[in-house]
Amino acid sequence: MSFIGTIKRRFSPGQSNQQHPAAATQQAAPTNVEFKGYAVTDASNWSSFNVIDFQPKTWEDTDIELAITHCGVCGSDVHTITSGWGSFPTPLVVGHEIIGKVTRVGSKVKGFKVGDRAGVGAQIGACYSCRACKTDNEQYCPKKINTYAGEYPDGVKTQGGYSMAIRAHEQFVFPIPEKLESRYAASMLCAGLTVYSPLKRHGAGPGKKVGILGIGGLGHYAVLFAKAMGSEVYAFTHSESKVEDIKKMGADHVIVTDEASGKLSRLMFEVMKSYGGSSTHSAPYTTHLYWLDAVATGKARMNDPCH
Structure with a gap:
């Protein structure tokens, strides 16, 4: 079965009957929350995925949490898990064409509310202080943080969109127009x-x-x-x-x-x-x-x- 077929058959974030880990709507997030994702756990067996629990980004007042409903399959995902771009950390949840519903917003977040539809792309963090960041070119930041296979300054590893939820700085969360269906919007994020x-x-x-x-x-x-x-x-x-x-x-x-x-x-x-x-x-x-x-x-x- 193809990579895409495996993903569709064995894991669909939007169809889980379990309580979503990001289902709460309060502003503060507990520190012991774990999300579930569909991960490659053995780099030598990249076509075998397993559901794992993982630690999300440490909560900050500028963060937004999404319950993921859709995630596209990008060529980057395949290149990564087949080691086409070198070795990668395991376990690894790939996927960076993410659409979901906002379930939690930080106290300093503006422009989003619980229930909004939003998306996250291939980048999830930056230093916010270098020349690139200050000129709205965070994608060139030498300390950019990728949505998966990256690491936050406090050591938390980033995991991607083949998961139940994602937490991100508001600067890397984007509103999705009402008339644009999520299944079409996802790949636009990459x-x-x-x-x-x-x-x-x-x-x-x-x-x-x-x-x-x-x-x-x-x-x-x-x-x-x-x-x-x-x-x-x-x-x-x-x-x-x-x-x-x-x-x-x-x-x-x-x-x-x-x-x-x-x-x-x-x-x-x-x-x-x-x-x-x-x-x-x-x-x-x-x-x-x-x-x-x-x-x-x-x-x-x-x-x-x-x-």
Whole structure:
């Protein structure tokens, strides 16, 4: 059975009959609360998941707690548990395309109340004091905390969205529009925002041309968003079978790359790989992203698509 099929068959956070660990609505949270999640407990047997209890983030007055109803399956989840990006701590609950209902809010939280629908993406914390954080670029923070396989300053390990609940700083919790169904909203917390960010930063809109290389999980969102912004959209794909669907998404031009023009795809792959810390001489990905911030020197900000 596939990874996705295993998740659906053996664990569905929104269908539990047990009392939810985040069901209380009081402002203060007990310190001994444990959440349940569906975890890889043995890195050598990544396709076998087990339900575990885990300690959530230590409660603070700026925190929000969600009862999780939906969580998408991101390629990052598979890359992580198959050790494609190196070793990972176990037990590990993956998942960072999270939608749920607010069950608890801290006394300093503004803009959320119990019962609201909200989402959490791939990042769940930052230092809140560096140059990146102070300019609304927390994703470049050298001390960023990932939603799973990360660690808070007090040593608590972060666990992801294949779980019953999640607790997060309000800065990394986002309201979900009423008309947007949770099953569609979930993947926007990762794939969607990864492509929306550069489109927004670089002014995609009427009179602008946008080229999108690769129309997959992220690329199809890029086509939809760029078109909705009013841009003229060029979609590049090596799959002839995708052409009609890409046109239905709104692309103005669809270019199918052949073996010769496929050199462009390979070149872009090499560029992307150079950012990923794939050799012993490369810096960690988050450090490299921070180096790309050239604002302090007066130059334009680099903007690799980033969660």
